Amino acid sequence: MKQKFTTGMLFISAILLGAFIWFVERNSEDSRLQEVRTQKIFAAYPAEISWIHMEREGVTIECVRTAGIWRMTIPVDAPVNSAVVEKMIAGMANVERGELITAKTMKERSLTPADYGFEEPRAKITFRNNRGTFTWLIGRDAPLGDDLYVMASGNQNIISAPQTLLNLIPKDPAWIRDRTLFKNTAASVRGIDLRRTGGFIQLRQTEENRWIIQQPFTGSADYLQVHQLIDHAVAATIRDFILDEPTDLTVYGLEDPETELSLIDQNEHPQSLLIGKPLAEKPETRYAKWADSPSVFTVASDWATAFELDSSLLRSRQIVDAQLPRISKVSITSGDGQIDLLRTNNLWKIKRPTLWDAEPKSVQTLLETLTAGTVAEFIDAPTAAQTDKIKNPQWTVEITAGNRTRTLRIHRTDTKDQLIIQRDDESSFCITEKTLFKKQFADPLFFRSRTLLEINPPQIKSIELQKADKSFRVEKEEDRFITQDRTQSPAADTLSELTAQLIKLRTDEFVAFNPESLETYGLETPEAQLTVTLNSTNTLGQVILFGKPAEGGRYAMLRGQPVVFVLPKKTAEILTRELTQPVEEQPTENERP
Structure with a gap:
């Protein structure tokens, strides 16, 4: 009795376990997909289909998918619109099953597949996936409703389906052919x-x-x-x-x-x-x-x-097609002279004819002028005279941007109001306005920084002025100026204005570089000389030489630098003031009131 009870309990447990598994699995994702798939006519996943064959109204179309790309092989080997084919197959895969008409039912009704239009099917669909090759025939429309009949090849059962299924089968290969003209992007x-x-x-x-x-x-x-x-x-x-x-x-x-x-x-x-x-x-x-x-x-x-x-x-009508922010070097050759401008860490420097800081606005003017220049006329068959001008250019400009250097060979035209230019080694020359290359672009002083000196007042050790056979000298002691001449005292206001000028001494005009004679500017024998000695710097000091008066100021130069410039009149006057003043005599005992 006990054994029968145990056997019965095991049997009931197995049934309950099976029911539990069915209950859980029927709601799993795989089960749900399987259920959905069995509700569809074709019961196939579109992603698994690699080949499809379609026949309709005497037209046969066959497509094969390779590496995710669909291509037509019948009636012609041609590319197709893969997106359209994928959409077509997805539409087929989503066609839902309707009424099932079994072979038994047809027999009972004394009907055959021919009565449903399968003696001469209207269309035929065959596809291949990883489970095999499957074919469906499409018969006539149902007498009632918006359905038609579908039958799987080798199966006597007939299924009704929406008539829209027929619309998914192209009657013309052009429906799915790729109409893209060029495959290149x-x-x-x-x-x-x-x-x-x-x-x-x-x-x-x-x-x-x-x-x-x-x-x-x-x-x-x-x-x-x-x-x-x-x-x-x-x-x-x-x-x-x-x-x-x-x-x-x-x-x-x-x-x-x-x-x-x-x-x-x-x-x-x-x-x-x-x-x-x-x-x-x-x-x-x-x-x-x-x-x-x-x-x-x-x-x-x-x-x-x-x-x-x-x-x-x-044709590009830009004389220089480089982007202005990318230009890092410019070389300008005129005769035997050459100017090299180089940008490092976003700061422009003059590397030739000598090492100077460059004036940012002047370099910007050059670059903007060159990059804004346009071609007025192309010369595709230059004359001998024009070719000779390019072989012996008045100016040669090399502009480097990134890894590329563009060369311009420039010469004035015979009319002097235009320029003839060769870009790189192009066989064609071009004509442009003369404003593309201004005369000052060949002068290194145009690009030199207008800042002459930058002296921090605490670094000043002494200042000495010599003029008209007079000499004035002051020295720094504990952050104040003193003089060794007991009859003189430092001119505080003068020294304050002078040191303020030296913080950033600038000129409005450079006059000459390596002049043949300094006498023209009164600098062969300077009228005044200001010496500023520094401490705790790599520069021992600076000496400013003052020459003749010039328009708007006074000629001057820094000793050791062969550049003549003009200092504004007010600046020159401050820098040549007497540095000391007589000490006021103190009254004696008898003179006091």
Whole structure:
């Protein structure tokens, strides 16, 4: 009795356990997907389908997926719009099952599959996934409602399904063909070859991402114009597919096409499109084909007309196409003289003819002038005289931006009001306004910093002024000026103004560099000399020499530096004031009141 009880309990436990597993598993994700799938006609996951074959109204279409990309193999080997194919398959996979009509039911009703339209099916769908190959036939519409009949190949059962299923099967391969004209993206294009009745244009992108024209002339290309041309090319789509078999191309104007456009990618692979004549009945379209394919299709005439552009529109009219913030070096050669400007840590320095700080505004003026210059006229067939000017330029300017240096050879034209320029080694020259290169750009003093001295007052050890056979000297002691002459005392106000000027002494005008004679400026024998001695610095001191009066001020120079400049009149007056003043005599005992 006890044994029977135990056996019964085990049996009941097994039933309860099975019920529990069924209850839990039926709500799991896999179970839910399985349930959903069995409610669908095709019971397949779209992602698993790798091949599909469709027949409808005498049209057969076959597509295969490789590495996630769909391609048509029947009736023609051609790319398809993968997104459209994926959407079509997803639509099929989501078609829900309707009424099930079994073979037994048909027998009871004295019906056969032929009565449901399967003797000559309207359509046929076959797909292959990782579980095998499956085929469905589509019969006639149901007499009532919006359904039609579907039957799996090799199965006598019939299922009703929405009539929209038929709409998912293309009657024309063109429905799913890829209408993208160029497979290249705009960013991948590295070259353009354009043959047309208006002449051959050849463009190439350099390693520095510059575009250059190689035909019908050589030179820099306009970056924006080239990219607009590329964007226009890759944005086009095929309008209609005409045929895919080899044919007489003369009929379509493609034997000797009006236009041949080739886009070359980064691997030097060209994709060439031939464009023929407009359609007689549809002049807004033109015949076209790929150079390596027999397929003929149509494109928009307006799109094709854009390639009849004037080649000169693609030329860069910028004299210097470098971006101003990227320019790091400029060299200017004029005769035997050379100026080198170098930017380091965002500060400009003059490296030649001597090492100076550069005046930021002057360098900015040069760069803005050069980068703003434009071509007024191109000379593609220069005369001997023009070539001689370029071989012996008045100025040669080298501008470095990034890893690229652009060279300009510049000479005045015979009329003197314009300049003739050669950019790099371009065979074509160009004409521009004379304001592109101003005379002062060849003068190193134009670029020299206007700041002459920067002396921090606490660093001053002594100041001495010599003028008109007089000498005045003061020394620093415990942060105050003193004089060794007991009859003199430091002129406090004068010294205060003088040291304030030395904090940042600037000139408004440089006059000469390495002048042949200093006598012209009264500096051969200076009228005054101010010596400032420093302590605790690498510079022992500075000596300012004062010459003759000049317009607006006074000629001056720093000893050891062969540069003559003009100090403003007020500044020169402060720097040449007497540094001391007589000590006032103290009254005697008898003189006191």
